[in-house]
Amino acid sequence: MIYLGEQLDALNKFKPLVTCWFNIKRLGNARKGDVNGYQCVDKNCRICNSKIEKLNNTVIDYTDYLNFICPYLNRIIECKPNEIISLQDEIKDEWLKIGLGTEDHLKEKSKHVFTVKGYKEWFTNGSINYSLAEWLDKHTCVYCNRQYIFTTRKIGEKRGVTCQFDHWFDKGSRPLFALSFYNLIPSCSVCNSSVKSRTHFNTDDYLHPYIDKDISSRFKFSSIPNTATQYGITFLNENKMDAKTKKTLEGLGTKLVYSKHSEKELQDLIDLRMKYSDNYLKNLLENTFKNELYMTKEEKYRLIFGIELSEDNMHKRPFSKFKKDIIDELLRIK
Ligand SMILES: [Zn+2]
Ligand SMILES: [Zn+2]
Incomplete structure (x- = not known):
């Protein structure tokens, strides 16, 4: 949200x-x-x-x-x-x-x-x-x-x-x-x-997009291996998530509406990280525009992945929150 x-x-x-x-x-x-x-x-x-x-x-x-x-x-x-x-x-x-x-x-x-x-x-x-x-x-x-x-x-x-x-x-x-x-x-x-x-929403049990300023940082998307090559979409540390965030994501069916993207956007990102012997994802971010004009991190993410990094701009591109969380996770894997 x-x-x-x-x-x-x-x-x-x-x-x-x-x-x-x-x-x-x-x-x-x-x-x-x-x-x-x-x-x-x-x-x-x-x-x-x-x-x-x-x-x-x-x-x-x-x-x-x-x-x-x-x-x-x-x-x-x-x-x-x-x-x-x-x-x-x-x-x-x-x-x-x-x-x-x-x-x-x-x-x-x-x-x-x-x-x-x-x-x-x-x-x-x-x-x-x-x-x-x-x-x-x-x-x-x-x-x-x-x-x-x-x-x-x-x-x-x-x-x-x-x-x-x-x-x-x-x-x-x-x-x-x-x-x-x-x-x-x-x-x-x-x-x-x-x-x-x-779902009938109320402000005691659910987050509200006009109240909760930290609404998009209260959870993170994560990938979970279903088989050796196939991944599903889940939330990072879901068992530690606060009750309000958990209920909101359930009420909005976030996992459900994202589930089919495991074969599309998620798989693309995982392929960039896993399919090649080198960490191609890291390479992309560090070397693609290396010798070009100075480029901010925000510009790189927009040009390479088509997303906005800052929370204020996240609404401008679809999948910004999802891809950012997954890329962060994939970059953490050694
Ligand atoms: Zn009038
Ligand atoms: Zn929607």
């Missing part, structure tokens, strides 16, 4: 968009002629100038719900991951206290507003996901560092290719946080839809 950093610039760009969207849903759109509708002070606001309309109340009335949630909106958007559960409890207690309905009503209404209308119809279909991905600027999946998650689109077009956003606290059980900034993790489709979805 890769640490996402503070991302305050991205948060400051994201927050007004959600605020305008929510208030138009609640009050209507003043710039579309709604008499008591909402508009913000920004004349060029892309949300207030869009076609977004007031939430339709034909079957169930959402007015009380939206007015109830409004004072909590800022906190819902920028709530830190380790404060999400207590904020949800606080909102639920107040909801029950003033008698607006049961806990299930709160959950159902949150699901309709934040997950269906907010996350699916507005955030994803409205291309807000492209903007957030561009602001966060992470190039590979935060969970696996195996796949590129670039955002690209043709000039003037809203859509192209981008990452998926995983809800670290799953939006099924906590729909109020479907649009919360620190709950939206840029990831690949494999990590988002197949592997992580089976």
Whole structure:
């Protein structure tokens, strides 16, 4: 997993968009002629100038719900991951206290507003996901560092290719946080839809890419011989690994998603180390650019192995963490 950093610039760009969207849903759109509708002070606001309309109340009335949630909106958007559960409890207690309905009503209404209308119809279909991905600027999946998650689109077009956003606290059980900034993790489709979805994450038992700065250095990949010529992928000193890191790697299925790379990237590196009589791996690093211009260690690793060495840049190339750990291990073997 890769640490996402503070991302305050991205948060400051994201927050007004959600605020305008929510208030138009609640009050209507003043710039579309709604008499008591909402508009913000920004004349060029892309949300207030869009076609977004007031939430339709034909079957169930959402007015009380939206007015109830409004004072909590800022906190819902920028709530830190380790404060999400207590904020949800606080909102639920107040909801029950003033008698607006049961806990299930709160959950159902949150699901309709934040997950269906907010996350699916507005955030994803409205291309807000492209903007957030561009602001966060992470190039590979935060969970696996195996796949590129670039955002690209043709000039003037809203859509192209981008990452998926995983809800670290799953939006099924906590729909109020479907649009919360620190709950939206840029990831690949494999990590988002197949592997992580089976586990309910919480900050007591799992590492979080917005909290744990040392997230990628808390474990190391390692190779393990299966036969004389075939190797598998495991973690170094797995039995000594702390419980939180272990649970996180299990929850993300890291070993599983990397397992087939034992026949590809791992085998290539092992061949460089083992197939030739000399330590070819060491030779490559020490002698390839020997007589050329001065080259940093980072540049050598990028040119020879296609990876980034520093933790800050690791997200820019797939397999950076994996290959670095394996190369370190292979260089240690005498
Ligand atoms: Zn606005
Ligand atoms: Zn992934």
